[in-house]
Amino acid sequence: MTKKDRLPYWLSSKVLLTSLVLWWMNGLPLYAQVKTVVQIVAENSASPLAGVTLHALAPAKKSGWLTDTQGKAYLNISEPVNVKISYLGYLTIERQIVPGSSVVIQLEEDILGLDEVVVTGSFTPTTSSQALHSVKKIGAATIEAKGAVNLADVLQTQLNLKIIQDDVLGSRVVMQGISGPNVKILIDGVPVVNGSGGNFDLSQLNMNNVERVEIVEGPLSVQYGTNALAGTINIITKSYQENESLVSSSTYYESVGQYNVDVALAKGWKNLSVSAGGGRNRFDGFSSSGERNQDWIPRTQYLANAKVNYHFKSLHVTGSFDHMWQKAISHGDASGAFNSKTGKLSLIADDHYFKTYRLNSALIVNGHLSDKQYINIVNGVSRYTQAKQKYLQDIVADIKWISTEEADHDTSSFITWTSRGTYVYGNSKKKKGLYLTVGYELSRNSAQGGKIRSGTGVNVNDYGVFTALEIPVGNKLKIQPALRYTYSNKYDSKEINFLNTHLPLLPSFNLKYHIDPHLDFRFSYGQGYRTPSVRELYYEFINANHYIVGNAKLQAEIGHNINFSGSWRSTFGSGISVVVTPSVFLTSIDNKIELVRITDRTSLPKDVPKNVPVARTYANIKNFKSFGFNLNAKLVSSGGIQLSPGFGLLSRSGSESDYAFYTSYEMNLNASYFLKPFDVKFNIFYKYNGRITEFAKNEEGAIGVLTLEAYNTLDFTLSKSLWKGRVFTSIGAKNLFDVTDISLIGDGSKGLVSQTGRESYYPISWGRTFFIKFNYTIH
Secondary structure, rough: OOOOHHHHHHHHHHHHHHHHHHHHHOOOOOOOOEEEEEEEOOOOOEEOOOOEEEEEEEEOOOOOOEOOOOOOEEEEOOOHHHEEEEEEOOOEEEEOOOOOOOOEEOOEEEOOOOOOOEOOOOOOEEEEEOOOOEEEEEEEHHHHOOOOOOOHHHHHHOOEEEOOOOOOOOOOEOOEEEHHHHHEEOEEEEEEOOOHHOOOOOHHHHHHOEEEEEEOOOHHHHHOOOOOOOOEEEEEOOOOOOEEEHHHHHEEEOOOOOEEEEEEEHHHOOEEEEEEEEEEEOOEEEEEOOOOOOEOOOOEEEEEEEEEEEEEOEEEEEEEEEEEEEEEEEEOOOOEEEEEEOOEEEEEEEEEEEEEEEEEEEEEEEEEEEEOOEEEEEEEEEEEEEEEEEEEEOOOEEEEOOOOOOOOOOOEEEEEEEEEEEEEEEEEOOOOEEEEEEEEEEEEEEEEEEEEOOOOOEEEEEEEEEEEEEEOOOOOOEEEEEEEEEEEEEHHHHHHHHOOOOOOOEEEEEEEEEEOOOEEEEEEEEEEOOOOOEEEHHHEEEOOOOEEOOOOOOOOOOEEEEEEEEEEEEEOOOOOOEEEEEEEEEEEEEEEEEEOOOOOOOHHOOOOOOOEEEEEEEEEEEEEEEEEEEEEEEEEHHHHHEEEEEEEEEEEEEEEEEEEEEEEEEEEEEEEEEEEHEEEEEEEEEEEOOOEEEEEEEOOOOEEEEEOEEEEEEEEEEEEEEOOOOEEEEEEEEEEEOEEEEEEEEEEOOHHHHOOOOOOOOEEOOEEEEEHHHHHHOO
C-alpha cells in the first residue's frame, strides 16, 4: 500500500472513531440544572483563555469543564459549587460559582511557573519558587504545539541538550557534555532501563500520555543513586481528577511517512479515578542517499497504558503501567550473489528484523501522615526485551528466507527493579521550619539472553540509605546538606572515601537565597558514584555496522558537580514581564566509562567483518572534565507575545594525556504569538548547534577527535482550539532548513559519535516535513 493509499484510511479511521465517541456521549443522561456561564480571561490583556480547566471541588456531581475559544464554560449546576480554575502558565485559583450567574474571572500569568508543582529532585512535592534545584518544565501545551511524538522531539531544541541518532540503536541524549547511562531517565519517578548499546532510545518514549517533562541538570545521586551524574529527566504521565469523565482521541500525520493514532478514556468517582489508553505509531523509514540501507529505519509501535488513583484521607495510592511493542526492520544493501533457492544469480541483501518490548510499571504511595509527616514510597519495574532475526532478501525475485546461522538470531532482556522510600518530618503545609528527610533505595539490575556474554544471566545491584536536613536561615536563606550511604554487590563502594575515612558516603549541599521577590540564587554541589551497568560489563551487540562488546574489568565512576544559577524577574510598563536566568556548571569524573576503538581488527572473531564501521569496547577515561555557561531569558507581553531566547557554552577535556579543552556554542529561541481576532497561536522553535568535538581514548592511550559541523534547526507551527474547546489542532513545518546529514571532520574511527555506524557524516534529521495533528476531547 502506498502513502497515497494510506491517507484516506487514516482519515476514515478518524471519522469512525469520532462517530463512536459522539454516539457514546449522546447516550449519557442529561440533568435538568440551571445553566451558568463562566468566562476566563487573562488579567493583563483581558484576552479570553481557551482550554482552561474548571474542576468542581464540592458538591457537584459533574466535576470537569473546559472553556471554549471565547474563554467561556457552561456549567449545569443546581447549587453553589466551589471550583478550582487552572491553566498552564497562570496561577491556580479557587472560586465559588452560584447557579444562574454569569461571571468573568481573571487569571494572573505565572511567567516563571512559580506556582507550578514540581517533584523531581525534591523529597516532597513543592512549587518552582520553593524548590532548591532549578527545574526546567516542558508542559503538555508545548509538547502539543511542537507536534512532538517522542522524547527526542521534545528535547531537540532545548539548551544544554543534544540528541545523537543511530540507525539501529536509536537516539540518545547528551546533557552537560555527558551522555549515555550518566543521564537518569524516570517515568513518574521510576527509573527506565536502558535500550540497546547502553543508551536510551528516546524514540521509544512516547508523549501521547504525558502531562509534562521535568529536567534537573547536575547530579542527584543522593536522591536517585547511580546514573544521575549528568542530570535527571522525569516524565510525568497524565492524572485525572476525582469525579471527572473524559474521552479523548488524537491523530497525527507527518509528510515523511508517520501515521499515529491514539485514544484515552478516564472516569473518576469520589475517591477513585481510572484511566486507560492506547495507540499505534507508524513510520515508513527514511534514507537521504536513497540507499536501501536507511539512516532512519521503518518501525511500527503499539502502545498501551493504564493508571488507577485511590485517595484515602491524606494518602494517595497510584498503580500504573506503560507498555510498548515495536517492530523495526534494518534493510541491508544488496550485492550480487547466487540464490540457492532459485538456482540463479541475483541481488541478495541481509535484513535484520527487531522486535522490542518495553514495560514500565509502578506502585506509588504518598501523602501526609499528619501535618508534619510526609511519606513517598515508589516501587517499580522497568523491562526491555529485544529479539533479532536475520533474513536474506532476494531483491530481483522478491522472496526472503530466514538465516540458518544460530548467531543471526538472539533475544536479550534487561530488567530493573526499584524500591525507594522517603519520610519527611517538617511543617510542610506552612512551608516553615526544619525539614528532616530519611530514606532508602534498592535497585536490582539483571540481564539474560544471547547478547549477554555469560549466557545464563547476570545482575548488578545497588543499595542505599540517605538523609537530608533543610535548614532555614532567616527568611531569605535555605540550606540543605545531605548524605547517602551506598553499597554495591559487584564493587567496593568504600573507594568513594568520604573525607578520607574510607566510608562509602556521597555528600551533597544545596542552597537557595531569596533576596527579594525579583531576585534569587541557587547553589548546589553533589558527588556521584556510578557502577558499570550490565551492558557495559557483559553486553555484546553485533550486526553489519556494529561490534560493541562489554568489559568485565571496568572500574566504577566517581564524579563531582557544581551548579550555580540565578533568577531575576521584573515588570516594565503595562503588561511586559522579563525573566533572566544565568547558570554555570563544572563537572569532573574519574574513570568515566566510554566506548573506545578496538585498534587491532585482527583480534575480532572470525564471523565479524573486518571492515565493520564500529568496533568498540568499553574502557575507563581517567580524568573527564566539562564546564559550561547558559543564559536563558523570557519575555511576556500582554499583547500575546512570548519570547524565550537562550545562549550556551560547553567545554570539555577527556584524559590525563590530553589537557586541551574543546568548546562548542549553541543558541535557541522559542517564541509564540497569540493572534486574538482569529484565536490562533503562532509558535517558533529554533536552535543553532555549533561545531562540537567528541573524543575517546584508544587502547594505546592516544586521543582521537571528531568534529561535527554546525547546523540550524527551525520549526514553525500554528495551534488553535475549535468547537468550544473540544478540538485542539496544530499544523506546521519541521526542520525548515532541510537539514539531513552533517559532515564529520577528523579521525572518525576514534570519535564517540561514530557509534552511528558511519565515518563521514551523522544523520541529524530526515529533512523538511509538514505535519498536522487533531486532538478531540469530551469531558
